[in-house]
Amino acid sequence: MSDITVLVAARHHAISGRPVRSRADAAAAALALGVSGTVRLLTAGPLPDAVARDYLALGAPLLEVLECGEGADIAARLLPALRDVPWVLAGTRSESEHGTGSTGILPYALAAALQRPVVADVLGIQAEGSAWIVTQALPKGARRRLRVQAPAVLVVSAAASPTLRHSLADAMAGRIVRKPLQATKPASTSPSAPAGQRVAGSKRRKLLEARTQQSGHARMLGAIESPSTGGAVLQAGDPHTKAQAVLDYLRTHSLVHF
Amino acid sequence: MSTAYAPPGQLRRVDPRRPAIITPAGLRRIVLGSSEGERISANRLDAPVAKAARSAGPFHRATMVVARAERGALSDAARQAVAAAAILAPADTEVILAVLGPCHDDVAALGADRLLAAEDFEANRYQPAACVQWLQGLQAAWAPQHWLFADTGFDGQLGRRFAVQAGLGLACGVVELGADSLRVPAGAGQDWLRPHAQVMLLAKGVASTKLPFVGLGVREPAQPVPTVSERGIEDLGVQPGDPKTLALEEADFILAAGNGVTDLPLFHALALEVGAAVGASRVAVDDGRFARAQQIGATGKTVSASAYLALGISGAVQHLQGIKDCRHVIAVNLDASAPIARRADLTVVEDSAALMRALLELVRQHKEAA
Numbered sequence: 001m002s003d004i005t006v007l008v009a010a011r012h013h014a015i016s017g018r019p020v021r022s023r024a025d026a027a028a029a030a031l032a033l034g035v036s037g038t039v040r041l042l043t044a045g046p047l048p049d050a051v052a053r054d055y056l057a058l059g060a061p062l063l064e065v066l067e068c069g070e071g072a073d074i075a076a077r078l079l080p081a082l083r084d085v086p087w088v089l090a091g092t093r094s095e096s097e098h099g100t101g102s103t104g105i106l107p108y109a110l111a112a113a114l115q116r117p118v119v120a121d122v123l124g125i126q127a128e129g130s131a132w133i134v135t136q137a138l139p140k141g142a143r144r145r146l147r148v149q150a151p152a153v154l155v156v157s158a159a160a161s162p163t164l165r166h167s168l169a170d171a172m173a174g175r176i177v178r179k180p181l182q183a184t185k186p187a188s189t190s191p192s193a194p195a196g197q198r199v200a201g202s203k204r205r206k207l208l209e210a211r212t213q214q215s216g217h218a219r220m221l222g223a224i225e226s227p228s229t230g231g232a233v234l235q236a237g238d239p240h241t242k243a244q245a246v247l248d249y250l251r252t253h254s255l256v257h258f
Numbered sequence: 259m260s261t262a263y264a265p266p267g268q269l270r271r272v273d274p275r276r277p278a279i280i281t282p283a284g285l286r287r288i289v290l291g292s293s294e295g296e297r298i299s300a301n302r303l304d305a306p307v308a309k310a311a312r313s314a315g316p317f318h319r320a321t322m323v324v325a326r327a328e329r330g331a332l333s334d335a336a337r338q339a340v341a342a343a344a345i346l347a348p349a350d351t352e353v354i355l356a357v358l359g360p361c362h363d364d365v366a367a368l369g370a371d372r373l374l375a376a377e378d379f380e381a382n383r384y385q386p387a388a389c390v391q392w393l394q395g396l397q398a399a400w401a402p403q404h405w406l407f408a409d410t411g412f413d414g415q416l417g418r419r420f421a422v423q424a425g426l427g428l429a430c431g432v433v434e435l436g437a438d439s440l441r442v443p444a445g446a447g448q449d450w451l452r453p454h455a456q457v458m459l460l461a462k463g464v465a466s467t468k469l470p471f472v473g474l475g476v477r478e479p480a481q482p483v484p485t486v487s488e489r490g491i492e493d494l495g496v497q498p499g500d501p502k503t504l505a506l507e508e509a510d511f512i513l514a515a516g517n518g519v520t521d522l523p524l525f526h527a528l529a530l531e532v533g534a535a536v537g538a539s540r541v542a543v544d545d546g547r548f549a550r551a552q553q554i555g556a557t558g559k560t561v562s563a564s565a566y567l568a569l570g571i572s573g574a575v576q577h578l579q580g581i582k583d584c585r586h587v588i589a590v591n592l593d594a595s596a597p598i599a600r601r602a603d604l605t606v607v608e609d610s611a612a613l614m615r616a617l618l619e620l621v622r623q624h625k626e627a628a
Contacts, residue, residue: 149491253329
């Protein structure tokens with residue numbers, strides 16, 4: 001049994017609606033395969049064979065599919081399979097490619113249930129003895145390096161762009177193991193997902209605005225006024241004083257660090 | 259009497275400056291025949307009216323909005339979350355803004371009734387567990403009904419961690435928020451319409467930050483962020499991004515050149531000295547002075563830098579589209595009436611080469627002194 005498990009899933013293609021490989025999950029699998037050759041891919045729920053082969057083409061030898069019913073608690077289904085796995089990786093889900101209304105919550109829920117730390121926004125992984133040196137993406141191009149001891153859950157950043165290899169031989173040779181749901185166990189529905197109704201995504205989204213009661217005069221003014229009036233304009237002075245003004249502006253707003 | 263009655267036989271005229279009272283709703287009302295109120299001249303009406311407070315209290319419940327301040331300022335998404343909380347809150351609910359890091363914004367204008375700022379927060383340290391524990395302390399102290407976060411970067415992750423740790427109901431990526439319902443994408447071209455959750459992570463553009471009221475804006479130091487050991491994780495430090503290799507979309511400080519910049523070695527020397535990424539307008543790129551990847555605007559890149567210094571750029575609409583998310587825009591242009599002057603926070607009317615030389619000299623002096 002391998003040390004690394006990568007959680008993968010199919011996503012619906014934005015245009016055709018067909019299930020396809022998720023780029024974020026593929027990036028997570030590629031990062032894991034860069035550390036070790038024996039990586040287990042794991043999913044819960046429906047995963048067509050074609051998508052599974054697409055994942056296996058990255059080079060992993062095994063993909064396990066835990067079958068579960070519609071609307072079942074995926075975290076609870078995955079949990080028993082992850083208890084003895086030191087490293088769990090997952091991709092960052094973007095807003096458009098999830099189905100439960102809880103974007104990217106799964107790694108956090110799993111980590112809480114397994115009592116492990118979560119490291120988000122992972123860009124790169126290097127093995128260092130038993131630990132991993134993990135590079136984390138921060139805003140504005142900054143990077144943080146962390147030494148992470150097993151066990152841990154890593155969420156790979158959407159900005160991670162490892163080279164995704166595609167090997168037909170691996171896609172054909174990889175094993176897909178489907179584990180059916182035990183009939184004796186009652187299908188537990190997710191307690192965290194509250195009831196709701198589905199509406200078409202094309203229905204216009206209404207902006208939350210405060211109710212205002214304006215006088216007619218104010219409304220007329222609003223119609224003729226331009227909203228942006230611009231800031232300070234510096235006309236007089238020699239280039240040196242103007243440059244000083246620019247530098248003062250940058251320093252008062254702490255935009256530069258000298 | 260306020261109305262001027264003309265003698266019989268002449269036209270009856272209405273005094274345009276009859277006394278009027280301003281109602282609590284902010285409307286100007288003329289009571290016919292009454293002499294009470296103020297005779298407001300037309301230009302006094304133009305002056306901005308001080309906004310009334312949303313609620314004067316006393317408060318029995320609370321809505322908590324959590325955000326991290328960067329350089330003492332809240333992000334746009336965090337401002338929208340505060341506005342959403344203020345719009346939804348009934349009169350007996352206090353909008354509390356909990357900020358990690360110092361916050362110099364006018365929080366009353368944002369709609370917050372109380373600001374709890376953890377000024378000692380070190381942004382560069384890896385401490386998610388400590389932040390979650392800090393929020394759990396706030397939960398014990400204030401028992402908020404709802405928690406609102408912006409679903410971006412640090413705030414979004416903190417919201418997820420906190421909701422999972424505290425076992426609260428969570429709605430991520432809320433795209434529409436109503437009085438008692440919210441909408442989240444469900445995939446496959448459909449959305450879920452659900453009741454409010456205890457923790458809501460709001461996508462950008464959910465609420466309008468234009469508020470007809472203000473909050474009370476009480477400032478209060480928050481309890482310090484606790485020191486919690488991150489189990490199994492050792493922080494090896496943060497490397498700041500190198501502006502030269504950085505994608506423009508990620509850059510924090512951008513120096514952009516337009517048609518007015520001809521001295522390219524000087525321009526690049528300045529960019530190197532201040533540590534800025536280099537961008538350009540379409541004209542400069544078409545001219546061959548910059549690479550296509552450096553073009554900012556509708557056909558180029560859309561950037562979200564904290565500081566954008568535009569040299570010799572007039573600011574065509576397509577270019578302004580590309581910099582709409584920039585926080586501070588400084589324009590250097592010979593034409594004070596160029597369109598970029600309306601967008602810029604500071605416009606300097608000067609030849610770009612002369613200003614670049616002076617600025618480069620100043621920056622070098624400052625660096626030597628430091």
